[in-house]
Amino acid sequence: xxxxxxxxxxxxxxxxxxxxxxxxxxxxxxxxxxxxxxxxxxxxxxxxxxxxxxxxxxxxxxxxxxxxxxxxxxxxxxxxxxxxxxxxxxxxxxxxxxxxxxxxxxxxxxxxxxxxxxxxxxxxxxxxxxxxxxxxxxxxxxxxxxxxxxxxxxxxxxxxxxxxxxxxxxxxxxxxxxxxxxxxxxxxxxxxxxxxxxxxxxxxxxxxxxxxxxxxxxxxxxxxxxxxxxxxxxxxxxxxxxxxxxxxxxxxxxxxxxxxxxxxxxxxxxxxxxxxxxxxxxxxxxxxxxxxxxxxxxxxxxxxxxxxxxxxxxxxxxxxxxxxxxxxxxxxxxxxxxxxxxxxxxxxxxxxxxxxxxxxxxxxxxxxxxxxxxxxxxxxxxxxxxxxxxxxxxxxxxxxxxxxxxxxxxxxxxxxxxxxxxxxxxxxxxxxxxxxxxxxxxxxxxxxxxxxxxxxxxxxxxxxxxxxxxxx
RNA sequence: UCCUCGGUAGCUCAAUGGCAGAGCAUCCGGCUGUUAACCGGAGGGUUGCUGGUUCGAGUCCAGCCCGAGGAGCCA
Numbered sequence: 001x002x003x004x005x006x007x008x009x010x011x012x013x014x015x016x017x018x019x020x021x022x023x024x025x026x027x028x029x030x031x032x033x034x035x036x037x038x039x040x041x042x043x044x045x046x047x048x049x050x051x052x053x054x055x056x057x058x059x060x061x062x063x064x065x066x067x068x069x070x071x072x073x074x075x076x077x078x079x080x081x082x083x084x085x086x087x088x089x090x091x092x093x094x095x096x097x098x099x100x101x102x103x104x105x106x107x108x109x110x111x112x113x114x115x116x117x118x119x120x121x122x123x124x125x126x127x128x129x130x131x132x133x134x135x136x137x138x139x140x141x142x143x144x145x146x147x148x149x150x151x152x153x154x155x156x157x158x159x160x161x162x163x164x165x166x167x168x169x170x171x172x173x174x175x176x177x178x179x180x181x182x183x184x185x186x187x188x189x190x191x192x193x194x195x196x197x198x199x200x201x202x203x204x205x206x207x208x209x210x211x212x213x214x215x216x217x218x219x220x221x222x223x224x225x226x227x228x229x230x231x232x233x234x235x236x237x238x239x240x241x242x243x244x245x246x247x248x249x250x251x252x253x254x255x256x257x258x259x260x261x262x263x264x265x266x267x268x269x270x271x272x273x274x275x276x277x278x279x280x281x282x283x284x285x286x287x288x289x290x291x292x293x294x295x296x297x298x299x300x301x302x303x304x305x306x307x308x309x310x311x312x313x314x315x316x317x318x319x320x321x322x323x324x325x326x327x328x329x330x331x332x333x334x335x336x337x338x339x340x341x342x343x344x345x346x347x348x349x350x351x352x353x354x355x356x357x358x359x360x361x362x363x364x365x366x367x368x369x370x371x372x373x374x375x376x377x378x379x380x381x382x383x384x385x386x387x388x389x390x391x392x393x394x395x396x397x398x399x400x401x402x403x404x405x406x407x408x409x410x411x412x413x414x415x416x417x418x419x420x421x422x423x424x425x426x427x428x429x430x431x432x433x434x435x436x437x438x439x440x441x442x443x444x445x446x447x448x449x450x451x452x453x454x455x456x457x458x459x460x461x462x463x464x465x466x467x468x469x470x471x472x
Numbered sequence: 473u474c475c476u477c478g479g480u481a482g483c484u485c486a487a488u489g490g491c492a493g494a495g496c497a498u499c500c501g502g503c504u505g506u507u508a509a510c511c512g513g514a515g516g517g518u519u520g521c522u523g524g525u526u527c528g529a530g531u532c533c534a535g536c537c538c539g540a541g542g543a544g545c546c547a
Contacts, residue, residue, distance in 0.1 A: 033506045041506050090507050110498040443547030
């Protein structure tokens with residue numbers, strides 16, 4: 001009889017190796033049901049797929065009464081036996097066990113946090129070390145991996161280079177939000193912190209000889225490689241020290257930021273559309289099992305929504321036209337609509353959900369509400385910025401064509417009271433072989449929320465960091 | 473940070489200011505090629521913390537801690 005050692009549950013469920021093969025599987029018990037016919041049914045998960053493998057353990061096994069009948073949710077076991085077509089409903093294949101070995105017991109079955117019945121996501125956050133054993137968090141982990149790999153694959157196949165931009169940054173420059181300070185000065189011993197003659201903290205004596213922070217964006221750094229390698233992206237963790245307490249914000253989250261040279265805003269929008277459709281198509285293709293679960297238990301519309309997203313062309317509208325449409329909508333908004341305002345979520349939602357009814361790219365925002373590095377349009381009032389708004393979630397991507405003209409950039413720095421000396425290397429890019437270039441940022445966690453219908457961003461990252469919370 | 477709601481058994485939740493309850497889980501028994509199995513029984517509580525009002529507080533009051541939803545900020 002053929003014997004394949006240590007087969008993943010996912011392979012078995014896909015029919016590899018075929019029925020009749022003798023295999024060993026390894027994993028954790030999800031449920032155990034005993035039958036008077038002299039059998040126990042064990043649903044075994046190893047995380048490789050959404051569905052478990054059913055192990056049929058006959059009472060002839062030597063450890064049947066002493067161990068198998070005592071298995072509870074969470075026990076780790078290995079089982080060896082022959083794959084057979086299932087006699088029962090609910091699964092095509094099952095393992096007829098000739099041996100079941102307990103690798104690790106649950107020593108406190110009643111107190112084991114992961115139970116078969118519903119538990120709240122709030123509770124599961126308190127046991128983040130065990131929650132990947134649940135259906136939902138396991139599915140999220142696989143979805144997260146699938147999207148991450150699709151991101152790399154999309155760029156790699158198109159000749160983009162992955163640039164490892166730094167996590168620690170001393171350019172207090174990105175302007176994307178409050179930053180976490182990085183320091184080796186001894187905060188626990190305030191008297192030992194070096195001071196300058198006027199009584200301020202002397203950061204020249206800190207580790208980097210200057211103030212340093214956790215990055216809020218790799219964009220400025222990745223632009224330097226863009227102007228050498230043409231097509232680049234950065235993908236990694238970013239940090240915001242904002243005191244945001246919402247279901248859509250994390251202090252530590254993952255962001256993808258491509259940057260393309262010889263490109264304008266239209267090319268940037270094209271890239272964003274092609275990119276989003278690629279990674280979400282990959283999700284539908286590769287994680288159909290998990291997506292079916294999300295549609296069944298979390299958000300019945302999620303598959304339809306993602307399918308519509310990847311097939312419908314993105315609408316494009318200028319900020320000015322969007323404001324005009326909002327003004328003519330006849331709707332009363334909590335925040336009144338006027339040209340020059342930063343759009344509120346209620347406005348973005350109306351645009352994508354009621355007016356366009358599709359993903360929409362809003363372009364050319366007033367310069368007053370956008371960052372210094374965004375390229376000035378010829379009207380002198382707007383900049384070449386774009387946001388991709390998705391029905392049901394709002395802003396999913398923010399991007400822009402960057403200002404490649406040094407005189408324009410310096411004027412913007414002055415307007416925003418920023419010190420050009422701090423940006424010396426960023427300005428150099430405009431002095432030495434400058435070219436039009438553009439890029440955008442996509443939040444990985446928000447993409448997962450959008451695709452799965454999960455209600456809280458803290459449940460789509462393994463170990464969420466939020467104000468007051470950095471357990472695990 | 474602001475507004476609103478919440479914190480009771482391992483989990484999900486009840487309980488008019490008057491005996492601390494149910495379902496699931498756990499344990500025991502029954503039944504069954506079972507599928508969130510089913511049926512019967514048992515054990516399981518410092519009601520988030522500190523103070524106050526009251527004959528009496530899970531319930532009312534104050535402060536604090538924690539969580540959720542919404543807002544702002546944004547990805």
